[in-house]
Amino acid sequence: MKKTILPMLLLAVWAWIAYHFCVSLEQTELWKIWMVVGMPFGIHRMCIWLLPKNFDIGGTVGVWAMNIIVLS
Template identity: 55%
Template structure:
């Protein structure tokens, strides 16, 4: 039964969080009847990828524009990594779901 309870942690919670983020950020990435898929990928993937970033660019000896630019680059890279991390988490959750019901 422990594998079946891990389905909730590995599949249901990440998918639920991604859907909640998708609904929350919908006015940002859906403008004028067109969807910006890259912006959606970054906004939904950011919470999943920011903790998986191995290297943070730290702004030193920059003005305000350089600091904001480097911070934006960190957010974009974290969002891209997070999109892939979310897809991997969903794939791993489906494998756990298949293992749970195959017994």
């Protein structure tokens, strides 16, 4: 109950609030809904760095390139 139904219920309520917040002049702005609903799920992931461990030089360079691409 705590791990499945309650989070889905909170997500549904959050999406419902975001939908009513992002409707203006009876026109739905999907870009705003996408940004508002996704914000709580993405904010804490914006500061995560991938640490290359047990890779060869190509894998390490690839992981660092991914870090730079994601953060810029």
